[in-house]
Every structure is written in C-alpha cells, then in structure tokens.
Amino acid sequence: MAAQVKLYDTTLRDGTQGEGISLSVDDKIKIANKLDQMGVHYIEGGWPGSNPKDMNFFERAKDLSLDQAVITAFGMTRRPGLKAEEDPNLKRILESGVEAAALVGKTWDFHVTEAVQTSLEENVNMIYDSVRFLKDHDLEVIFDAEHFFDGFKNNKEYALKTILAAEDAGADCVALCDTNGGSLPSEIAAILTEVQNKLTVEIGIHCHNDGELGVANTLEAVNAGASQIQGTINGYGERCGNANLVSVIPNLQLKMGIECVSDEQLKQLTETSKYLHELANQTPPNGQPFTGKSAFAHKGGMHVSAVLKHPETYEHVIPEKIGNERRVLVSELSGQSNLLFKAKELGLSLDKSNPAVKETIEKMKDMEHKGYQYEAAEASFELLIRNGMGENHDYFRLDHFKIITHKEKEGSFTTEAVVKMIIKDQTVMTAAEGNGPVNALDHALRKAIGEFYPLVHEMYLSDYKVRVLDEAEATASTVRVLIESSDGKETWSTIGVSANIIEASWHALVDSIRYYFMKQRSRLEEVELFSSMPTEGVKNH
CATH class of the missing domain: 3.20.20.70 (Aldolase class I)
Incomplete structure (x- = not known):
C-alpha cells in the first residue's frame, strides 16, 4: 500500500x-x-x-x-x-x-x-x-x-x-x-x-x-x-x-x-463540495457523507448528551478537519442537552436548573405533535426559547384580518387583504392587494407596521413552501408553511401550522417579522411592549 x-x-x-x-x-x-x-x-x-x-x-x-x-x-x-x-x-x-x-x-x-x-x-x-x-x-x-x-x-x-x-x-x-x-x-x-x-x-x-x-x-x-x-x-x-x-x-x-x-487543503473539502454543487446547479444532499449539512447533525437527546461530553461517541471523524461543523437539531426527540446546546449557540445564558428549560421542551414537543418542525425553522425556535425565558417580542398584535378574492368571468383573480392591528396602543386598519391571499396579507401587514417600524421594509419574503401533513384528509388536511425571509445580508426561516393555509401562513409571516425586530432591537425606537397579551388568533370577519 x-x-x-x-x-x-x-x-x-x-x-x-x-x-x-x-x-x-x-x-x-x-x-x-x-x-x-x-x-x-x-x-x-x-x-x-x-x-x-x-x-x-x-x-x-x-x-x-x-x-x-x-x-x-x-x-x-x-x-x-x-x-x-x-x-x-x-x-x-x-x-x-x-x-x-x-x-x-x-x-x-x-x-x-x-x-x-x-x-x-x-x-x-x-x-x-x-x-x-x-x-x-x-x-x-x-x-x-x-x-x-x-x-x-x-x-x-x-x-x-x-x-x-x-x-x-x-x-x-x-x-x-x-x-x-x-x-x-x-x-x-x-x-x-x-x-x-x-x-x-x-x-x-x-x-x-x-x-x-x-x-x-x-x-x-x-x-x-x-x-x-x-x-x-x-x-x-x-x-x-x-x-x-x-x-x-x-x-x-x-x-x-x-x-x-495537506491538512489545510483537507479543510477546504466541504467548501469545495458546495462550490461544485453551486456551479453545477445541483441541490447539495443534506446526507452526503463528510460534507453534507446533516453529516454531523445530532437529533436524539441521548446522542446529543454524549456528543457534548465526548464528540467521538457519535462522530467518526472531527468535522472541522474537513471544513464541516457539528449541528444539534431540535425536535420531539430532544432533551435538555439539545436545548442547552442551542441556547449556547444563540448566546443565551441558560442552565438545566432553570424552570424554563423543562417548560420549553414540553412546549416544543407539544408544538411538534401539532405538526411544527423546528429543524428547518430555527428563527421560530429561537423565538420559542426566548419566550420561554420570559422575553417578549410582541411589537404588534392582531385584532382581525379578512381576505377578499374576486374573479371576473374571463378575467384574472384579484385578492385584497384587510388587517386590523394594535400597535403601541393604537388601532390601525390597512388594506392591500396581492397576487394571492398570502401575498396580499403580507403587503397589508407590512403597510400597517411600516408607519411605526419602517425597518420592516428592509426585509422581504424570499421563499415560501407548503407541505400537506395529512394527505388522507384531502382538503381538510393540516398544512405546514415554511417561510424564508431575508434582508439581503442574512436569511432566516419561520414556520406556521394549521388546517387553514392562510392561518398557517400568517403565523409564519408574523414570526419572520418579530424575529427580525428582535435581531434589530437596538435600531427600534423605544416602545412599550405588550406584557400581557391574549393568545394570538384569527377571528372570523
């Protein structure tokens, strides 16, 4: 040899x-x-x-x-x-x-x-x-x-x-x-x-x-x-x-x-693999050995606990040697180790003695039972952790919205969304058109918020995905909506789940804006946050 x-x-x-x-x-x-x-x-x-x-x-x-x-x-x-x-x-x-x-x-x-x-x-x-x-x-x-x-x-x-x-x-x-x-x-x-x-x-x-x-x-x-x-x-x-x-x-x-x-060239392996996928216009397989996004991703609570003590327990090589990185996923399989690892990644001070750990884990598992999946929506997951720690990011709340879709006999569809929001103790009602109900709702929401928080116009929806969770239920099925947002520099993903695709989309949209505001809070004007708001919901109108 x-x-x-x-x-x-x-x-x-x-x-x-x-x-x-x-x-x-x-x-x-x-x-x-x-x-x-x-x-x-x-x-x-x-x-x-x-x-x-x-x-x-x-x-x-x-x-x-x-x-x-x-x-x-x-x-x-x-x-x-x-x-x-x-x-x-x-x-x-x-x-x-x-x-x-x-x-x-x-x-x-x-x-x-x-x-x-x-x-x-x-x-x-x-x-x-x-x-x-x-x-x-x-x-x-x-x-x-x-x-x-x-x-x-x-x-x-x-x-x-x-x-x-x-x-x-x-x-x-x-x-x-x-x-x-x-x-x-x-x-x-x-x-x-x-x-x-x-x-x-x-x-x-x-x-x-x-x-x-x-x-x-x-x-x-x-x-x-x-x-x-x-x-x-x-x-x-x-x-x-x-x-x-x-x-x-x-x-x-x-x-x-x-x-x-050389060892330094070996560290370029993951980046080189991704570079070739990009030029060849191929979607990188998450499960590609060594260089895939999931190659060193850990989900089960027992696995995460062991990896945090000794990485070699569930990793066959050191990911950094090939330019990859360890990731800890969060799901219904997660335990305290997953949550504490993610909190550390986010720069949050959280230890297992904090009651918020157990409460957040239970909340997360309940949400995943309803169809939420935070692996692909880490912005929503960060909001979940921060809310569990007592942080409040309710810069605005919904009173109600309604959506009107109109189609003429041989013409195209037109969609109008009307939203009524409570912002800084003021009630604001706006309307906007869009090329579909979600697009119209997005425009109306930004229009209402923009008067008070202009930086909402710096972000935009960059991707929108819908997955039917219960195909056997046909049109009555629960759907999961994933929204990717961006400000041109960074991207983040949020999630919403409901039997009503509009409601699922609404929750994902609201999370995307709240997440951006949280990250940009130093730029927000000083506001009095709502400290005790009722659970947000969609009222019939």
Whole structure:
C-alpha cells in the first residue's frame, strides 16, 4: 500500500456526463482553479476532439497559473485501420497544448469484437501505436484500461495483453477501470493484486458507482497497491456516477494514513463540495457523507448528551478537519442537552436548573405533535426559547384580518387583504392587494407596521413552501408553511401550522417579522411592549 497517492479528477469530463450536469467554459475554468487549490494532482479538462467547448477550455487553460495540478486531455486510441499520426482525435490532443493525456482503450474482448468491431490483435496494436505516438511527442500518458475488471473476469489473458501493450509503448500509468461499476471490493482487490505482479508502471483505479461501491472499490484498490485515484467531486458521472473523491480523500487521509492533500487543503473539502454543487446547479444532499449539512447533525437527546461530553461517541471523524461543523437539531426527540446546546449557540445564558428549560421542551414537543418542525425553522425556535425565558417580542398584535378574492368571468383573480392591528396602543386598519391571499396579507401587514417600524421594509419574503401533513384528509388536511425571509445580508426561516393555509401562513409571516425586530432591537425606537397579551388568533370577519 502506497504511503502517498495522486488524485486524478475527471469532474470536468466524466462528471459532465451525469444527467443534469452541464458546465460552461467559465465554470470549468473556475472549477480547475478550485481543484488546484484543493490539492488535486491531475485535472482532466475534457475531450478536445469531441466538441468546441472542450477545445476552448484547453485554449483558456494555457493561461491558468496552477500551483501543482496538471491539466490533462482525454481521448481514445486510434481508429481501426488508421495510423496514429493520421487519427484526428490524437491530433486534437497534441493541438490542445497539454503536457499529459489519458487514453482510453478496450480491454474486454467482448467490446472489441462487438462494439469496435475489429480483431483482438488490431485492438492491441491500436493501444500500442496510440500510446507510443503521444510519448514520441513528449506527453505523459495515462492508459485508461476500459472495462478492465469485466474483461479480466471474461478473458484474463487478453485483458492482461492489452495493458502490457500500453506499458511496452511507454505509458506512465495504467488505470484499471470498473467502467460498468458492478465489481465487488473483493474482486477489485484480488484482480489488482494479480495485475501488480505483471506490471512495473504505476497503477491507477477508476471506479463507477452502479453497485454503490465506487468509494469502497477505490479504497480496496489502494490497499492492493493502486497509487493514482481517479474520481469526481460529489460523485458526478454517467448513470449512477463515479467514485466520489469527497469521500475517498478523507477516508484515505484520516483513516488509512495515506497522504492525499495537506491538512489545510483537507479543510477546504466541504467548501469545495458546495462550490461544485453551486456551479453545477445541483441541490447539495443534506446526507452526503463528510460534507453534507446533516453529516454531523445530532437529533436524539441521548446522542446529543454524549456528543457534548465526548464528540467521538457519535462522530467518526472531527468535522472541522474537513471544513464541516457539528449541528444539534431540535425536535420531539430532544432533551435538555439539545436545548442547552442551542441556547449556547444563540448566546443565551441558560442552565438545566432553570424552570424554563423543562417548560420549553414540553412546549416544543407539544408544538411538534401539532405538526411544527423546528429543524428547518430555527428563527421560530429561537423565538420559542426566548419566550420561554420570559422575553417578549410582541411589537404588534392582531385584532382581525379578512381576505377578499374576486374573479371576473374571463378575467384574472384579484385578492385584497384587510388587517386590523394594535400597535403601541393604537388601532390601525390597512388594506392591500396581492397576487394571492398570502401575498396580499403580507403587503397589508407590512403597510400597517411600516408607519411605526419602517425597518420592516428592509426585509422581504424570499421563499415560501407548503407541505400537506395529512394527505388522507384531502382538503381538510393540516398544512405546514415554511417561510424564508431575508434582508439581503442574512436569511432566516419561520414556520406556521394549521388546517387553514392562510392561518398557517400568517403565523409564519408574523414570526419572520418579530424575529427580525428582535435581531434589530437596538435600531427600534423605544416602545412599550405588550406584557400581557391574549393568545394570538384569527377571528372570523
């Protein structure tokens, strides 16, 4: 097993073959810079012979000032019957100006005869000629032995013959590919061990994830002697994706003691993963190992209690080493430890002897039983804690509101909301129109409040989600409304639950404003807060 490995990233080529993944040339340039900062040794930029975009990337990549990464071009062995110097794809590789190239060639006899439709001997000649051609032009050559593990299992002698031809032609590395992604770790280890006894050049590994074993197979290959690791950030790739370097790197470095990148570069892992998700326009999976939002999130009260004493009780690595962070969630499963941890996060002085702890936990569990879910609405949860501690954030209260929706025979809907509020002991009634009942209600509420608290106009609703909680109840179902608000600098989320979608929306809207006012209280004019208000509700009108 090698003490150090080289990272070969193919996100810009193999990764873009994944469904829904598309990167512009600008995106690819940005990613190349990010991968170099992360400590990647080889960056496969694309296939210069296949499309103008990739050729444009290689032209622009010449101006990149990279610290260590080598920009690599991808291509295939020459076509049957052509001389290597006549093959247009090999010519494009030379024209790209790269110093290294990855050549993919067939190693499974079934593919040679059925897909390429040439003889087994010609395929071996294609491999030798193509590698030799690029070596004669002073390129570093990595031979990607496509379908090698399937080929080895079907015809060992021929599969070995193909990679020996690449070695004889001068290949600097032979990367064994589990192209269909169906091999098991035990097969990878056994085959690679046997191959290692045949080759003298560096051996690489390129695994796909069709059996959800891309990472496991890669680690087994390293155990068996592979020293070049091919994969993609976030596991992007065709079908089920490629081996995910975001998981491979920390497993190798933190658990197997094999150096991939520096400790400081390892701390960039989470940020790099998110950066790639953003440029690829993909929603980051919360449960992505190592770098996901939920990777170090703790919910159960017993778990939280243990983690706060000794993090290793429920964490397999230290999150800060890979740029992630520990999170404690709050729910009906929470105990005192969850609440105290969240209070500390919020800068609140609260200990378990405070009666507010037990009362707030009971209140939270009762609210979650009704359908509230504070994991995604931490602003509402902070208000719940602060209210339990005796703080009062009732800068305004509702008297009533009504909503009128009107539709003409062939016309569009119009919606008007009228709200009557009590603010600073004054009664205020306002009306506003909107493109729907919630929008109209939001406008009317802000209009009423704005006269007394102008800073309400600095915030706005940035997202609105509704979830039906009891689908079997159809239109009578309870709904959960999540609202995300922002002031252009920060965002916060609030929640409301009711069988009436308007009432649920109202509670979430009111919480969003109260939360903002609480955070901006130093800017609010001095007001007399309502210290003993009745429970807010919606009156029929």
